[in-house]
Amino acid sequence: MVRPDAKRLCAMTIVNSPFARKLAAFVTLSDSDLTVLSDLYRRRRVFPAGRDLMHQGQTSHPVYILADGWACSYKLLPGGTRQIVDFQIPGDFLGLRSVLFRTADHNIEPITRVEASEVMAHDLLDAFARTPRLATAVLWAASRDEAMVVEHLVGLGRRNAVERTAHFLLEMGARLKLVGIGSKAGFACPLSQYLLADALGLSAVHINRVLRELREDGLLTFQHGQVVFDDLAGLVKLADFDAAYLDHDGPLLR
Amino acid sequence: MVRPDAKRLCAMTIVNSPFARKLAAFVTLSDSDLTVLSDLYRRRRVFPAGRDLMHQGQTSHPVYILADGWACSYKLLPGGTRQIVDFQIPGDFLGLRSVLFRTADHNIEPITRVEASEVMAHDLLDAFARTPRLATAVLWAASRDEAMVVEHLVGLGRRNAVERTAHFLLEMGARLKLVGIGSKAGFACPLSQYLLADALGLSAVHINRVLRELREDGLLTFQHGQVVFDDLAGLVKLADFDAAYLDHDGPLLR
DNA sequence: CGTTCCGTTGAGTGCCGTCAATCCGGGTGG
DNA sequence: CCACCCGGATTGACGGCACTCAACGGAACG
Numbered sequence: 389m390v391r392p393d394a395k396r397l398c399a400m401t402i403v404n405s406p407f408a409r410k411l412a413a414f415v416t417l418s419d420s421d422l423t424v425l426s427d428l429y430r431r432r433r434v435f436p437a438g439r440d441l442m443h444q445g446q447t448s449h450p451v452y453i454l455a456d457g458w459a460c461s462y463k464l465l466p467g468g469t470r471q472i473v474d475f476q477i478p479g480d481f482l483g484l485r486s487v488l489f490r491t492a493d494h495n496i497e498p499i500t501r502v503e504a505s506e507v508m509a510h511d512l513l514d515a516f517a518r519t520p521r522l523a524t525a526v527l528w529a530a531s532r533d534e535a536m537v538v539e540h541l542v543g544l545g546r547r548n549a550v551e552r553t554a555h556f557l558l559e560m561g562a563r564l565k566l567v568g569i570g571s572k573a574g575f576a577c578p579l580s581q582y583l584l585a586d587a588l589g590l591s592a593v594h595i596n597r598v599l600r601e602l603r604e605d606g607l608l609t610f611q612h613g614q615v616v617f618d619d620l621a622g623l624v625k626l627a628d629f630d631a632a633y634l635d636h637d638g639p640l641l642r
Numbered sequence: 643m644v645r646p647d648a649k650r651l652c653a654m655t656i657v658n659s660p661f662a663r664k665l666a667a668f669v670t671l672s673d674s675d676l677t678v679l680s681d682l683y684r685r686r687r688v689f690p691a692g693r694d695l696m697h698q699g700q701t702s703h704p705v706y707i708l709a710d711g712w713a714c715s716y717k718l719l720p721g722g723t724r725q726i727v728d729f730q731i732p733g734d735f736l737g738l739r740s741v742l743f744r745t746a747d748h749n750i751e752p753i754t755r756v757e758a759s760e761v762m763a764h765d766l767l768d769a770f771a772r773t774p775r776l777a778t779a780v781l782w783a784a785s786r787d788e789a790m791v792v793e794h795l796v797g798l799g800r801r802n803a804v805e806r807t808a809h810f811l812l813e814m815g816a817r818l819k820l821v822g823i824g825s826k827a828g829f830a831c832p833l834s835q836y837l838l839a840d841a842l843g844l845s846a847v848h849i850n851r852v853l854r855e856l857r858e859d860g861l862l863t864f865q866h867g868q869v870v871f872d873d874l875a876g877l878v879k880l881a882d883f884d885a886a887y888l889d890h891d892g893p894l895l896r
Numbered sequence: 897c898g899t900t901c902c903g904t905t906g907a908g909t910g911c912c913g914t915c916a917a918t919c920c921g922g923g924t925g926g
Numbered sequence: 927c928c929a930c931c932c933g934g935a936t937t938g939a940c941g942g943c944a945c946t947c948a949a950c951g952g953a954a955c956g
Contacts (some may be wrong), residue, residue: 463796466882471799473792485789488782493789493887522821528742534788535739535747538727542717544798545725545843549912580934589799591913596936611935628720633747803944843915848944850904 402426406479406567407453411525413566413635421522424515428453431506435498437572442483449492450506451480457502458578462586465510472587474537475499475560475579479567484530487512500578535633544589547627552588553598555627557608557615562631574608574616647728656680660733660821665779665891675776678769682707685760689752696737703746704760706736711756712832715748726841728791729753729814729833733821738784741766754832765866768849789887792836798843801881806842807852809881810868811862816885828862828870 393450402408402422411417417425432455435441442449444463454476456588462472476482486492487509516523536559543552560577564570581599585592602608607623609616617623656662656676665671671679686709689695696703698717708730715736716726727748730736740746741763770777790813797806814831819823835853839846856862861877863870871877 465791465796465800467800469800471796473795485785488778488785489789489887491886496791524742531739531742534791535743537788537791537795538717538748541727541795541798542719542725544795546719546721546723581936582934592934593914593936594912597912600936632745633743835904836902845945846902847904847946851944854904 402429404430404568405455405598406569406633407455409567411477411522411529415525417521417525421519424519424522424546428507428511428515428585429455429505433504435502435504437498437500437502440497441502442492444492444495446492449483449486451484451487451509451512452504454478454482455503455505457498457500459496459502460587461496463494470563470586471589474533474540474585475587477560477563477567478569481529481533484533491529493547499583518542525526534634539633540587549588549590549594549598551627552590553584553595554602554607554623555629556584556588557610558617558627558629559624559631559634561615561617562634563606566635572617574614574621577610577613577615591637618627656683656723658708659683660731660823661709663778664733665783665820668782669775669779670677671775671779675773678773678776682761682765682769683709683759684832687758687760689756689758691752691754691756693757694749694751695756696746696748698746698749700746701744703737703740705738705741705763705766706760707738707761708732708734709757712753713750713756714753714837714841715750717748724840725843726837728787728794729841731814731817731821732823735783735787738787753837786887790896793887794841803842803844803852804855806844807838807849808856808861808877809883810838811864812871812877812881812883813885813888815869815871816888820889826871826874828868831864831867869885 402425403412403417408417408422408425409600431484433452437457441452441459456478459476459482460472461476462470464470476496480498482504483492486494512526516526539555543555545554551570557577561570561572561575564575565572569575581595582592584590585595588595590598600612605622607617607619607626609618623629656668656679657671662671662679663867672822677856683869687706691711693705695713704885710732712719713730714726715728715730716724718724730750735748736758740748752854766780770780774855792875793809793813801809815824815826815829818829819826823829835849839849842849844852857864857872861873861880863872877883
């Protein structure tokens, strides 16, 4: 009986990780790419919900790849309010943007219990040097993250509360579907209305009213930690949602 | 008499460009870095104010480095409104983020007459391969751009009109100072109140009222295309402005 | 000298925030 | 098993920040 190649086995395991899954939507990853990737996954760590794992002003922080759970990045304002910039779901980087700065410019809070792989900046750059294809894929992921931030900005600037909320939930649905969590019908959502409010620039009270309106209009139901798209087409139209920047029919690079 | 080395001369010319000036705030660029940089500047082009030089959905667009003038990147919404994501000033990239996407996800409009160098994506990647230091500098510039977008997002979500406007003008002032245009006292600003409104998620009418309030409170004056910081400390306090992500005391990498 | 763009100001409106009370489910301790 | 507590969800009343509509002045331009 032939014992399977250990590295090969490793690659086979990694291929179903949310991170590889997301990258695979952009580039076709070879076995060697996957092997390099699996090396990055070594230092797995677990964080409890609620306690920040990175905060503004912190110097020389590491980068994480989120393996399980939800997190959010946010900024605090003097008034005591905060603005959530983005939510991170499995497959997303934590703190990639500020890796080139001396200090992190935002906080990251685990919303649920979180499992993440700690990646040394040096190892990441090393991996890039070995597999340019992987480097391209990561750059694409970073561009995609920024595109989401931009879309978020547009929503805050020019969409009313209902459109903004609908757009946000559609985007989360599309992102989750891409990494194999959730479907076109909906997804499990651990976000409280307070978190939603801090992300969408609204008050929790108003979020509640908006969700009720969406529910009564037969568009979507968000109750008991479940988001259900009752009328997907109607939502897409209402929110002017275009998933082009998130999804692709297939890899762009082969 | 010795004729100076042509390449050397080229490097001497480029060192005063806004782009090099901005990068130099982050890394110390060697003569060879500057030579590579000057190669990127070859294809200089001019665009008149007002006509978009890139639009949403456009495929395989080039990247530009802005040499002179102001531009803005924006997204259109179905209602006919638009949201300006960011303004670009000399030294900034145009369209860098969407270079890895098949299609641009936003429009770019020259606000004034604009001079820009067209850079082929291939040449850029080639330059990166030759001088990793330059690659790092460009990545830093990209991270800085994203940090500005994030700060913009925070403003739209959680700052009122006055704070938001003050913060925006302070940020523009800091950016312009970094590339050698404008000073601590103020700067020449070609933006109309309509452009300001589209950027800050407000109506032009309200921008007008906000500017009046800032003026009457002795904080800043924006008239006849000139922004003057009448009370810089007061503005910084009002807007909770922190230029850490824009400016540095000196290069971080030597 | 009309046109157009930009800036300015007033009046009225509405979306969304704040304050406050209530309800509900789950966890905890008696 | 029940009382208590606590975070989150829900709803109502009220107020304010910023929008819309509208009108007018001034400067640039053909």
